[in-house]
Amino acid sequence: MNTITRIAALGAFSLVAAAGANAGIMVYATDVADFSPGLRKDGKALPAVRADPTKALGAPDLTDTLNFVSLGFGGSLTLTFDTLFTQSVTVWETTWGNNPAGHPESADVFVGMGATHDVADWWFAGTVHNTADGLPISLSHIFNEHGVDVFRFVRIVDTSDPSKHSGSGDGFDVDGVGVFAVIPAPGAGAMLAGAMLLGLRRRRS
Numbered sequence: 204m205n206t207i208t209r210i211a212a213l214g215a216f217s218l219v220a221a222a223g224a225n226a227g228i229m230v231y232a233t234d235v236a237d238f239s240p241g242l243r244k245d246g247k248a249l250p251a252v253r254a255d256p257t258k259a260l261g262a263p264d265l266t267d268t269l270n271f272v273s274l275g276f277g278g279s280l281t282l283t284f285d286t287l288f289t290q291s292v293t294v295w296e297t298t299w300g301n302n303p304a305g306h307p308e309s310a311d312v313f314v315g316m317g318a319t320h321d322v323a324d325w326w327f328a329g330t331v332h333n334t335a336d337g338l339p340i341s342l343s344h345i346f347n348e349h350g351v352d353v354f355r356f357v358r359i360v361d362t363s364d365p366s367k368h369s370g371s372g373d374g375f376d377v378d379g380v381g382v383f384a385v386i387p388a389p390g391a392g393a394m395l396a397g398a399m400l401l402g403l404r405r406r407r408s
């Protein structure tokens with residue numbers, strides 16, 4: 204391998220390392236891997252109409268209807284998608300026509316990778332608040348710190364403060380979750396071949 208080709212090849216590899224996985228279109232959760240609801244503040248179980256985790260699947264309804272699943276205080280919801288994902292996670296809550304600041308709810312969001320949610324490795328992505336709904340959570344810090352940028356699962360764990368709610372308070376409400384599908388990219392081998400061709404052409408010119 205001559206010097207120019209070697210430099211071009213090194214450039215291709217550093218490009219792969221720096222860019223990570225390529226992101227495609229936004230897709231929405233398709234299956235519930237686990238739902239472990241918490242209780243209401245008054246210690247009662249969630250009413251069935253607010254405890255259907257399938258209401259978090261698909262595109263968010265974004266309407267003031269029972270389009271969501273409540274997590275219950277400390278409860279968690281784990282979702283999967285038709286595809287592996289990268290780049291960011293967006294969680295939509297529901298404001299239910301009220302002022303969210305009057306009933307602040309929050310949740311920690313984790314992303315996981317593994318054959319099943321039971322054996323997956325998990326990384327903290329960020330915290331969502333119903334006072335700032337629908338903001339994408341970048342996953343780039345996980346790639347920067349752990350070198351992982353392709354994921355299979357999203358887990359949302361309620362962190363709402365019960366002291367700020369009445370007895371019927373039931374934690375964070377999830378309407379929908381969106382992620383960016385991983386685009387099948389040319390393998391490093393193909394990029395290396397392209398870089399070598401580039402090097403040869405430069406050498407001939």
Ligand SMILES: [Ca+2]
Nearest residue numbers: 373374375376
């Ligand atoms: Ca709630």
Ligand SMILES: [Ca+2]
Nearest residue numbers: 258264270378
């Ligand atoms: Ca929904």
